[in-house]
Amino acid sequence: MYRYDEVDHRIVRERVEQFRNQTQRFLSGELTEDEFRPLRLMNGLYVQRHAPMLRVAIPYGHLASRQLRKLAHIARTYDKNYAHFTTRQNIQFNWPELARVPDILAELAEVEMHAIQTSGNCVRNTTTDAFAGVAQDELLDPRAYCEIIRQWSTLHPEFAFLPRKFKIAVSGSVEDRAATQVHDIGLHVVRNEAGEVGFKVIVGGGLGRTPIVGEVVKEFLPTRHLLTYLDAVLRVYNRFGRRDNKYKARIKILVKAMTVAGFAAKVEDEWQHLKDGPSTLRDVDVAHYASYFTDPAYDVLPSNPPELLEKQAAEPAFARWLERNTRPHKQAGYRSVVLSLKKTGVPPGDITADQMDAAADWADRFGYGELRVAHEQNLILPDVRERDLYEVWQLAKSQGFATPNIGLLTDIICCPGGDFCSLANARSIPVAEAIQTRFDDLDYLFDLGEIDCNFSGCMNACGHHHIGNIGILGVDKNGEEWYQITLGGSQGSHTTIGKVIGPSFAQADVPLAFEKIMTVYLEQRTEGERFIETVRRIGLDPFKERVYAKHH
Amino acid sequence: MRSIIKDGQITQDSWQVLRADVEGQYPTVAADVDVIVPLALWLADKPTWQARAGQTAVWLAPDDDPQLLATDLDRLPLVAVDFPAFTDGRGYSLGRLLRERYSYAGELRALGDVWVDLLHYLWQVGFNAFEIKDGKDLDGALSGYDTFTERYQSTHREPVPLFRRRVTSL
Ligand code: HEM
Ligand code: SF4
Numbered sequence: 001m002y003r004y005d006e007v008d009h010r011i012v013r014e015r016v017e018q019f020r021n022q023t024q025r026f027l028s029g030e031l032t033e034d035e036f037r038p039l040r041l042m043n044g045l046y047v048q049r050h051a052p053m054l055r056v057a058i059p060y061g062h063l064a065s066r067q068l069r070k071l072a073h074i075a076r077t078y079d080k081n082y083a084h085f086t087t088r089q090n091i092q093f094n095w096p097e098l099a100r101v102p103d104i105l106a107e108l109a110e111v112e113m114h115a116i117q118t119s120g121n122c123v124r125n126t127t128t129d130a131f132a133g134v135a136q137d138e139l140l141d142p143r144a145y146c147e148i149i150r151q152w153s154t155l156h157p158e159f160a161f162l163p164r165k166f167k168i169a170v171s172g173s174v175e176d177r178a179a180t181q182v183h184d185i186g187l188h189v190v191r192n193e194a195g196e197v198g199f200k201v202i203v204g205g206g207l208g209r210t211p212i213v214g215e216v217v218k219e220f221l222p223t224r225h226l227l228t229y230l231d232a233v234l235r236v237y238n239r240f241g242r243r244d245n246k247y248k249a250r251i252k253i254l255v256k257a258m259t260v261a262g263f264a265a266k267v268e269d270e271w272q273h274l275k276d277g278p279s280t281l282r283d284v285d286v287a288h289y290a291s292y293f294t295d296p297a298y299d300v301l302p303s304n305p306p307e308l309l310e311k312q313a314a315e316p317a318f319a320r321w322l323e324r325n326t327r328p329h330k331q332a333g334y335r336s337v338v339l340s341l342k343k344t345g346v347p348p349g350d351i352t353a354d355q356m357d358a359a360a361d362w363a364d365r366f367g368y369g370e371l372r373v374a375h376e377q378n379l380i381l382p383d384v385r386e387r388d389l390y391e392v393w394q395l396a397k398s399q400g401f402a403t404p405n406i407g408l409l410t411d412i413i414c415c416p417g418g419d420f421c422s423l424a425n426a427r428s429i430p431v432a433e434a435i436q437t438r439f440d441d442l443d444y445l446f447d448l449g450e451i452d453c454n455f456s457g458c459m460n461a462c463g464h465h466h467i468g469n470i471g472i473l474g475v476d477k478n479g480e481e482w483y484q485i486t487l488g489g490s491q492g493s494h495t496t497i498g499k500v501i502g503p504s505f506a507q508a509d510v511p512l513a514f515e516k517i518m519t520v521y522l523e524q525r526t527e528g529e530r531f532i533e534t535v536r537r538i539g540l541d542p543f544k545e546r547v548y549a550k551h552h
Numbered sequence: 553m554r555s556i557i558k559d560g561q562i563t564q565d566s567w568q569v570l571r572a573d574v575e576g577q578y579p580t581v582a583a584d585v586d587v588i589v590p591l592a593l594w595l596a597d598k599p600t601w602q603a604r605a606g607q608t609a610v611w612l613a614p615d616d617d618p619q620l621l622a623t624d625l626d627r628l629p630l631v632a633v634d635f636p637a638f639t640d641g642r643g644y645s646l647g648r649l650l651r652e653r654y655s656y657a658g659e660l661r662a663l664g665d666v667w668v669d670l671l672h673y674l675w676q677v678g679f680n681a682f683e684i685k686d687g688k689d690l691d692g693a694l695s696g697y698d699t700f701t702e703r704y705q706s707t708h709r710e711p712v713p714l715f716r717r718r719v720t721s722l
Binding site: 005007010011014015018022035038039121148151152154155156157158159160161162163227231235238239243273277278279281282284285288289 | 615638639640641642644645646648652653669672673674676677699700701702703704705706707711712713714715716718719
């Protein structure tokens with residue numbers, strides 16, 4: 001885990017003071033609403049339905065136990081005892097008081113955390129694979145590069161006021177678990193023919209009102225050129241991105257307008273003046289950052305120890321949890337455990353202060369003091385000894401963390417929607433709950449297998465509904481809440497944007513529509529075929545027919 | 553005369569910025585005043601501007617191409633960049649291009665919606681003079697220089713990024 005040195009501490013403290021000063025000037029009337037808005041947004045502070053909302057950065061989803069304890073403390077002291085993990089590996093507090101936000105930031109700074117650039121038209125928190133460093137299929141541990149990007153992007157003097165927000169995701173593994181194709185810049189680690197490692201640079205992906213899968217602007221960027229190339233891309237975007245229309249301001253629109261080839265040429269031209277400059281990464285520089293992400297002192301352990309196999313055979317509920325909520329680890333005798341934040345009746349991604357404290361304790365007791373936040377809005381204990389899994393399961397159950405639904409239909413990715421967000425067209429939390437309740441039967445849920453269900457309360461797509469195998473979008477019709485269903489979206493190495501199946505549904509009809517879709521799948525699937533594969537094979541028509549049929 | 557911030561000090565300044573009025577017309581300029589003219593006017597008639605008794609400088613709008621000024625930079629006593637809204641960040645890239653790609657060494661001035669919260673960033677990308685927006689605290693703006701005492705990236709003021717300095721000093 002990266003540790004701040006005295007300079008990092010100083011920068012974050014100075015940022016807290018700057019923001020304290022800006023907040024005071026706003027409260028005293030010296031800064032107008034229009035002047036304060038962009039400044040507060042750059043510090044993750046929204047003004048929402050009920051109260052301000054503060055988004056705290058969890059750089060690339062990495063969290064130390066002491067940081068999680070601090071977040072618990074903040075939830076208790078400044079908020080209503082809970083917080084909300086987002087699809088961007090951040091955490092949001094829904095009820096802080098504006099005048100106290102600088103104090104929250106000062107407390108966060110004590111544990112090397114901040115809210116810098118968690119919103120606003122600047123480079124946002126860089127995201128990556130939640131299993132970075134422990135995944136079996138990793139070509140290169142992306143975390144050192146994520147940290148290098150975090151530092152480069154933090155308060156970058158040239159890119160503080162971009163045309164629009166800017167999101168970068170990095171994937172170091174074969175399978176892309178960071179949704180790199182739907183980010184402004186996606187960096188996917190690849191190996192060239194000479195065996196060198198570099199980045200495939202994908203630009204112009206994004207969801208929101210114009211969902212687009214990004215395109216490759218550079219097939220192979222040697223790792224040492226990472227920052228100069230990013231500077232070149234951002235400079236082209238900063239200068240030529242549209243600023244006249246907020247909905248056409250993202251880099252995806254610029255790339256489309258210039259064509260990828262045209263855009264890539266422009267970047268290349270800019271890059272020629274930056275390449276090999278002082279931001280070029282030397283091996284020693286990378287080694288310095290990589291030294292923070294070395295493996296912990298893993299024990300040498302056998303895989304599948306007998307005590308684990310025994311419990312697995314004896315207790316079906318445990319076996320089920322093992323199957324869904326743990327993942328293989330590169331180190332024999334270890335697994336990663338996913339703590340499900342998708343218990344029926346709790347808004348997806350919500351976590352209480354007590355749960356945070358408990359998870360932090362387990363990270364210390366059963367791991368090496370580290371956790372991860374997944375973009376699916378779950379919490380991960382990356383390094384758990386297999387022989388401890390049974391105990392972890394029991395503890396997880398006691399905290400409501402053990403719903404064995406990871407990757408299944410009820411592991412819904414969901415934005416806060418109309419209950420919290422002032423931009424929403426419809427509520428998402430109660431509808432997600434209705435779906436979870438409908439598919440409460442675990443045998444049925446397991447039989448359905450892996451299905452990504454993503455839900456957004458409006459077309460801003462905070463819940464990534466376009467890339468859900470089944471997506472839901474809240475829409476407004478004459479002041480009423482309606483829900484549009486999409487099918488066939490997927491994330492990962494073959495990202496696809498889902499298609500709308502037809503007219504939208506009233507809230508009460510959404511679970512039934514889901515059930516019909518699942519029935520078609522069960523009837524049509526071939527042996528071992530996942531939901532998304534069936535949708536791809538048979539197309540949307542069979543689903544449409546069933547869902548919209550008059551007499552079923 | 554108005555007061556501006558230049559090289560970290562409040563100073564009196566006699567330059568006038570030539571801007572079009574609402575109808576797109578430019579006011580006439582007396583021959584002996586120092587004037588900062590828009591790029592298009594400069595490019596349209598360089599000899600006339602240069603023959604004046606007063607000095608002539610050029611200001612760029614955010615969407616202007618600084619390359620068009622590249623061959624003139626040696627002769628210009630001042631180049632300004634306009635920030636029509638403080639949220640329009642294009643001028644930061646223009647600043648760096650003028651300094652780093654076109655090696656401009658003279659006064660680089662920020663005009664428009666400029667106030668304390670931007671000073672640090674503007675200074676880092678190469679601006680050394682700031683016309684603080686009317687109604688904004690001029691004295692207080694000076695504190696914007698040292699909002700941050702360190703930064704991570706390569707900038708015009710500190711081309712060697714922190715990661716390099718860090719590793720070298722280990
Ligand atoms: C409640 C406060 C929130 C507000 C006001 C808000 C606002 C917005 C807006 C305006 C956009 C659209 C930007 C665009 O045009 O691209 C957006 C996009 C997005 N937001 Fe939120 N959001 C909120 C909460 C969240 C939460 C809770 C999450 C995660 C669960 C989230 C994750 C995202 C993501 C991933 C996108 C990106 C879509 C893309 O890739 O283009 N936001 N948000
Ligand atoms: S998708 Fe819309 S409703 Fe949901 S959080 Fe984002 S802006 Fe709000």
